[in-house]
Amino acid sequence: MLTDEELPAAPAQTTRSVDPLVGTKIGEFVIRERVGAGGMGVVYRAEHPLIGKQAAIKVMRAELVSPEQEQRLLVEARAVNAIRHPGVLDIFNFGTLPDCRPYVVMELLQGQSLADRMREQERMDVGTTAWVLEQVLAALVAAHRAGVVHRDLKPANVFLMEQPDAAPLIKLVDFGIAKVMQEHNALARADGSTLGTPDFMAPEQIRRGEVGPAADLYALGVMAFHMLTGTRPFQGDNVQVMFAHVEQVPPRVSSRVEGIPPELDDLVFQLMEKAPAKRPATATAVRLKLRGLARPPVPSASLEPDTAVKQESEPPSNVESRAVPEMPAAIVPPGRRNGVSLAVAAVAGVALLGTGYWWGAQAGKADQTQVIAPSRPSEPVMAEARPVAPVEPTPVTATQAPVEEPPQVIAEEAPAEAETATATLAKSTKLPPLPAGTASEKKMEQRLAGLFKLLLARAKDVDAQGALRGKLLQQYRAAADATTDSERARIHVALDDIEKELTQRIALHDAPPPAPVVIVAPEPPRVPALVIPKLPTLPQGNASEQRLAQRMDKLVAELRTRTQNQDVAPDLTKQLVDIYKSAANATTATERMAVNQALDAWQEQLKARFPR
Numbered sequence: 001m002l003t004d005e006e007l008p009a010a011p012a013q014t015t016r017s018v019d020p021l022v023g024t025k026i027g028e029f030v031i032r033e034r035v036g037a038g039g040m041g042v043v044y045r046a047e048h049p050l051i052g053k054q055a056a057i058k059v060m061r062a063e064l065v066s067p068e069q070e071q072r073l074l075v076e077a078r079a080v081n082a083i084r085h086p087g088v089l090d091i092f093n094f095g096t097l098p099d100c101r102p103y104v105v106m107e108l109l110q111g112q113s114l115a116d117r118m119r120e121q122e123r124m125d126v127g128t129t130a131w132v133l134e135q136v137l138a139a140l141v142a143a144h145r146a147g148v149v150h151r152d153l154k155p156a157n158v159f160l161m162e163q164p165d166a167a168p169l170i171k172l173v174d175f176g177i178a179k180v181m182q183e184h185n186a187l188a189r190a191d192g193s194t195l196g197t198p199d200f201m202a203p204e205q206i207r208r209g210e211v212g213p214a215a216d217l218y219a220l221g222v223m224a225f226h227m228l229t230g231t232r233p234f235q236g237d238n239v240q241v242m243f244a245h246v247e248q249v250p251p252r253v254s255s256r257v258e259g260i261p262p263e264l265d266d267l268v269f270q271l272m273e274k275a276p277a278k279r280p281a282t283a284t285a286v287r288l289k290l291r292g293l294a295r296p297p298v299p300s301a302s303l304e305p306d307t308a309v310k311q312e313s314e315p316p317s318n319v320e321s322r323a324v325p326e327m328p329a330a331i332v333p334p335g336r337r338n339g340v341s342l343a344v345a346a347v348a349g350v351a352l353l354g355t356g357y358w359w360g361a362q363a364g365k366a367d368q369t370q371v372i373a374p375s376r377p378s379e380p381v382m383a384e385a386r387p388v389a390p391v392e393p394t395p396v397t398a399t400q401a402p403v404e405e406p407p408q409v410i411a412e413e414a415p416a417e418a419e420t421a422t423a424t425l426a427k428s429t430k431l432p433p434l435p436a437g438t439a440s441e442k443k444m445e446q447r448l449a450g451l452f453k454l455l456l457a458r459a460k461d462v463d464a465q466g467a468l469r470g471k472l473l474q475q476y477r478a479a480a481d482a483t484t485d486s487e488r489a490r491i492h493v494a495l496d497d498i499e500k501e502l503t504q505r506i507a508l509h510d511a512p513p514p515a516p517v518v519i520v521a522p523e524p525p526r527v528p529a530l531v532i533p534k535l536p537t538l539p540q541g542n543a544s545e546q547r548l549a550q551r552m553d554k555l556v557a558e559l560r561t562r563t564q565n566q567d568v569a570p571d572l573t574k575q576l577v578d579i580y581k582s583a584a585n586a587t588t589a590t591e592r593m594a595v596n597q598a599l600d601a602w603q604e605q606l607k608a609r610f611p612r
Contacts, residue, residue, distance in 0.1 A: 019034050019042075021034075021044060021059065022034060022044070025049075026046065026057055026095070026097070026103065026105075027093055027095060027105065028048055029046035029047060029048055029055050029057065029105065030046060030047055030048075030049050031044045031045075031046045031057065032044070032045050032046060032047050033045050035056070040060060040061065040064060040069070040072075041058050041059055041060045041061055041064075042058070042059050042061065043056055043057070043058050043059075044056070044057045044058075044059070045108055046105070046108075051489065051490060051493050052490055053493065054108045055092075055105050055106065055107065055108055056105070056106050056107065056108040057103055057104070057105050057106075058073075058103060058104050058106065059097065059101055059102075059103040060073060060101050060102050060103070061101075062099065062101055065100060065101055065102070069102075070102045073094070073102050073103075073104055074094060074102075075175070076091065076104065076174070076175045077091040077094045077104055079143075079148045079175040080175055082146045082147070082148055083139075083142050083143045083146045083148055084142075084146070085138075085139055085142030085143070085146075086501075087135070087138050087139035087142065087170070087171070087172060088139050088142065088143065088172055088175075089106055089107060089171065089172075089173055089175075090106070090107060091104050091105070091106045092105055092106070093105035109159060109161045109171060110161065110162065111159060111160050111161040111162045111168060111169075112159075112160055112162075113155065113156050113157075113158065113159055113160070114132065114155035114156070114158035114159070114160060114223075114227075115154070115155035115156040115158075117155075117160060118155055118226065118227065118230075122230040123227065123228060123229055123230035123257070124227045124228065125295075126228070126259070126260065126261060126264060126293055126295075127293060127294065127295025128295060128296075128297050129224060129227045129228055130264070130290045130293035130294040130295070131167075131294040131295055131296045131297070132158070132170060132227070133220065133223070133224055133227075133286075133290055133294075134287055134290045134291065134294045135170035136153075136158055136170060136172055136220065136223075137220070137283045137284075137286055137287045137290070138287070139170075139172040140153075140172070140213075140216055140217075140220070140283040141282075141283045141284050141287070143172075143216075144213040144216070144282070144283055148175070149211060149212060149213055149215060149216055150172070150175060150216050150219075151196055151205065151211060151215060151216070152174060152196050152197055152200075152219075153172075153200060153216050153219035153220060153223065154197050154199070154200045154219065154223065155223060155226065155227075156174075157172065157173050157174040158170065158171070158172060158173070158223075159171040159172075159173050166467075166470075167296035167297055168297070198238040198241045198242045198245075199222065199232050199234075199241055200218075200219040200222045200223065201215075201218075201219070201242065201245060202214065202215040202218035202219065202245070202276070203218075203245050203246045203274050204276055206242045206245055206246055207246065212276065213282070213283065214276035214277075214279050215276070216283070217271050217279050217280060217283065217286065218271060218272060218273075218276075218279060220271055220286070221268050221269075221270075221271025221272040221279075222272060224253075224267075224268045224271065225250070225253055225268055225272070228253050228256075228257055228260065228264075228268070229253060229256040229257050231256070233250040233251055233272065234248065234250070246274070247609060247610075248611065250269070250272045252265055252268075252269055253265050253268050253269075261293065263289065263293075264290075264293060267280075267286070267289050267290070271286070275525075276522075277521045277522055277523070281519050281521060282519065431473075431476060431477075431480075432477075432480045433480075434448065434476075434479055434480055435480075440485050440488055441488075444479050444482070444488050444491065444492070445479070447492070447495060448472075448475070448476055448479060448495070451472060451495065451498065451499060451502070452472065452476075454502065455468060455469060455472060455502060458502075458506055458509075461505075461506070461509045462502065462505035462506055462508075462509050463502075463505070468498060468501065468502055468505070471494075471498050472495075472498055475491050475494050475495055475498070478491050478494075479491050527566045527567060527568055528566070528567045529565060529566060529567060530559070530560060530563055530565050530566055530567045530573065531567065532556065532559075532573060532576075532577065533577060535556075535577065535580050535581075536580065536581060536584040537584065538552060538580075538583055538584050539584070539586075539587075544589060544592055545586075545592070548583055548586070548592055548595060548596065549583070551596070551599060552579075552580055552583055552599075555576065555599060555602070555603060555606075556576065556580075558603075558606065559572065559573065559576060559606065562606060562607075562610035562612070563610060569606075569609060569610070572602065572605060572606055572609070575602055575605075576602060579595060579598050579599060579602060582594075582595050582598070583595045
């Protein structure tokens, strides 16, 4: 029933000595070390030998290779690329090793899962919980719009990518059992078994019914309950928990924790409704209800200058490396991914002319949002970073707080002809000027000047929180310190990602709004009324027969009360009718005792399935 989750790998020395894949080349990447292993596969950290790009490669275990399991990896890659949202992993390659083991290539992140974070602090406050849920919903909105249902949403599949001076980036991972709604048969297991994690499965998923976006919203409600209270709504083994999801009314958050806003308490309860039609209509509707409550967590402390140098050559020792699907969590309004007008394309093209032909051609090949150049601390002259909660669904990275305040551009006289483009920019922003002595240096400073010019011109539209500007500043400082062509090549690759993201944001902002979509909720299934056939008359010649007759009448009434007079347990109704007939034919004390024992067992079943 459980999906596999990668576990911490063995120490590097042991792994290198026993794992034959370490040091080998898969596609364009060389495997450097083994970083995780789970029930389904092994995850490795890999590196591009020329440009140094880091990636994660997940290889299926040899003993599990089968058409069904290979299909699961392929489904995950297809689902992620169908969504194409910055809040969902970009799996950028899929293949098979010479020994027939399939693999996928994806982004390598540093941080921890939401499950690990919850184990550390037990429960979260209202503001942080609402903020995390809103970021997860941003990815779900895009997934559902693309026709993809995650079907295994849980804290272990929500990844918190820590970053200095900013709130963590929320990454929704593991679409391995996702359902692409346009391909109903693409994801079914050969044995027809249920897929998912029992603690977070919706009732219709447990019954193997039609699973749609409402199943993800149910799992989100269970996650919200767990985050706010520190416990899940239903406890027990897998079978007991699944039975409770189908039959039992969940407790309210306010019954476990004080100080919960009534609107949040009602929303979580509504998300855990048994009938899909009674839950909120869409993930967008849930986001709108959470917006006023969301407060991003306090960002990580800034790195000191002396530690920043160390991190350029070696990874931080106190941050766990995880291989997860890429999900840069940009908030995109519904439908804003449609076509871009010619005017928008022309503006973006003219503004980026200074980037150089070769590097422009490489932009289409670069992997999304993977910044290669080392990060650098903020300059002391810039304003201190502050986490800001997202207020409108504009196409900006809501999970990353601004690294620095936008610089105040000071009007100056036209520079002399000998002054470079970034020298003028350096005067207005107090950044160090870039060298332009060689052709490589001149190409770099022209590209950075062009990107800064475009970003400053459209900052209010596409980078209100300064996330893109922070990335560009990091590469600017790296360019100022670069001394070789290979270092500048690494910076160009990072600029490819920034340029692509900036162009996409401008296109999304300027695209016309979509026509509103009216979703009609399906009518909930009607349950027929309870009908009990005519029962035989019971003998009442002595006290024992009278007591048995009275008990039978009480149990008939109890059946109607607990089922609310609906035919939801036909098996129990048939059992009671059969026992009633046995009581009518009982003539001895021994026979009446057997009838009472049968009634005891029947009554226990009734109470278990329909507790008051």
